[in-house]
Amino acid sequence: MTDEPAPTLLTQRERQVLLLLINGTTNRALARQLGIAERTLRAHLTSISRKLCLSSRVEAALYAYRHRESLLAMQPGDDTDVSDAVYHREIERAIA
Secondary structure (H helix, E strand, O other): OOOOOOHHHOOHHHHHHHHHHOOOOOHHHHHHHHOOOHHHHHHHHHHHHHHHOOOOHHHHHHHHHHOHHHHHHOOOOOOOOHHHHHHHHHHHHHHO
């Protein structure tokens, strides 16, 4: 495996989106699940792809699968609230 950018480059929300890609859910369904507009979700996906040097959604899902343990282990930062911490636990259950 080649050296890959670290998931620490991502915001908490980008990590959430990345983890949810593992399930192969559509953009519309992911946006609904996150309570955001589909356009906002696409912006997150673009940002993730740029930061991690990924060229497709499939590459992003594979990256998330390979790094899922470290992505899940990252605790919500100071820029998140309790609802993000609860959502983080929900993601763990969704991809388990």
